[in-house]
Amino acid sequence: MDPQYIKPFIASIQNVFSTMMQLPVTVNQPKIKDNPGTSYDVSGIIGLSGDVVGSIVLSFPRQTAERVVSLFTGSQMTADSPDFADAIGELVNMVSGGAKANFTGKKVSISCPSVVVGPGHKVAKQTDAPTIVIPCATDCGELAIEVTIQTADAGIKAKAA
Amino acid sequence: MKILLIDDSKTMRNIQKSVLAQLGHTTVEEACDGQDALSKVGAYKPDLILVDWNMPNMDGLTFVKTFRQTNKTTPMIMVTTEAEKARVIEAIKAGVNNYVVKPFTPDLLSQRINETLAKCQSAQAA
Numbered sequence: 001m002d003p004q005y006i007k008p009f010i011a012s013i014q015n016v017f018s019t020m021m022q023l024p025v026t027v028n029q030p031k032i033k034d035n036p037g038t039s040y041d042v043s044g045i046i047g048l049s050g051d052v053v054g055s056i057v058l059s060f061p062r063q064t065a066e067r068v069v070s071l072f073t074g075s076q077m078t079a080d081s082p083d084f085a086d087a088i089g090e091l092v093n094m095v096s097g098g099a100k101a102n103f104t105g106k107k108v109s110i111s112c113p114s115v116v117v118g119p120g121h122k123v124a125k126q127t128d129a130p131t132i133v134i135p136c137a138t139d140c141g142e143l144a145i146e147v148t149i150q151t152a153d154a155g156i157k158a159k160a161a
Numbered sequence: 162m163k164i165l166l167i168d169d170s171k172t173m174r175n176i177q178k179s180v181l182a183q184l185g186h187t188t189v190e191e192a193c194d195g196q197d198a199l200s201k202v203g204a205y206k207p208d209l210i211l212v213d214w215n216m217p218n219m220d221g222l223t224f225v226k227t228f229r230q231t232n233k234t235t236p237m238i239m240v241t242t243e244a245e246k247a248r249v250i251e252a253i254k255a256g257v258n259n260y261v262v263k264p265f266t267p268d269l270l271s272q273r274i275n276e277t278l279a280k281c282q283s284a285q286a287a
Contacts, residue, residue: 015264016264019264019265019266020264072172073172073175073176074179083171083172086170086171086172087170087172089170090170090172090173093170093215093242093263094242094263094264096242097215097241097242097243097244097263098242098244098264100245101243101244101245107247110215110242112169112215112216112217
């Protein structure tokens with residue numbers, strides 16, 4: 001995957017977390033994912049379509065997600081709270097929206113977010129593209145961005161091959 | 162002042178409501194998408210509309226275009242993750258008066274609300 005599609009996610013998550021929660025994010029070395037499950041228990045998922053296609057998953061351990069959401073909303077919240085998924089969805093929405101704005105010269109649309117809560121879940125991939133995991137660390141705990149994207153042209157070529 | 166807040170995320174509506182409350186605006190009606198907003202806007206007659214772009218059922222841009230067919234004056238601010246210049250231009254052409262990209266600080270949203278209201282009031286007075 002072209003690194004030009006990874007860097008915007010790093011900048012975007014740092015911007016979203018610092019602007020909305022005053023929470024600095026340290027980004028560790030991105031790596032290619034080698035198993036089909038998500039990194040952690042809580043996942044916010046966004047689909048991309050247009051010139052770039054694929055999916056973005058913002059994945060948290062449950063406790064980290066609860067801490068982050070409590071900071072984001074300004075009220076204590078657990079994963080069982082009715083508004084928990086909404087907050088996770090809005091975070092992945094902002095991270096994805098901010099990143100795609102930096103896909104220079106590409107017209108890309110994002111889907112409405114979906115949120116899955118529960119250990120061991122998998123997010124089915126719509127493309128053959130590898131998934132890049134961007135590990136992140138915050139004072140609330142670790143989390144990861146999982147980026148599975150490719151240009152629409154590459155997807156068509158892969159299907160035709 | 163009556164404000165219509167359109168966003169499918171309750172979290173974002175709450176965050177925006179908190180900023181509006183800090184500015185002294187507490188008369189706020191909420192809508193969860195463009196369709197919901199269209200069903201409420203006629204009876205509510207807001208003085209300001211804050212509208213998200215990406216929403217289920219009817220997106221914000223479609224709402225803006227539909228609403229502007231019958232109302233040219235009510236100030237509207239698009240509050241969205243859509244940050245590309247082309248999107249901003251598209252929204253302005255559709256009829257929004259100002260644009261805020263998420264994530265935003267409370268100060269930025271306050272500033273955009275105040276400048277939008279001031280601009281629209283002076284335009285109506287002229």
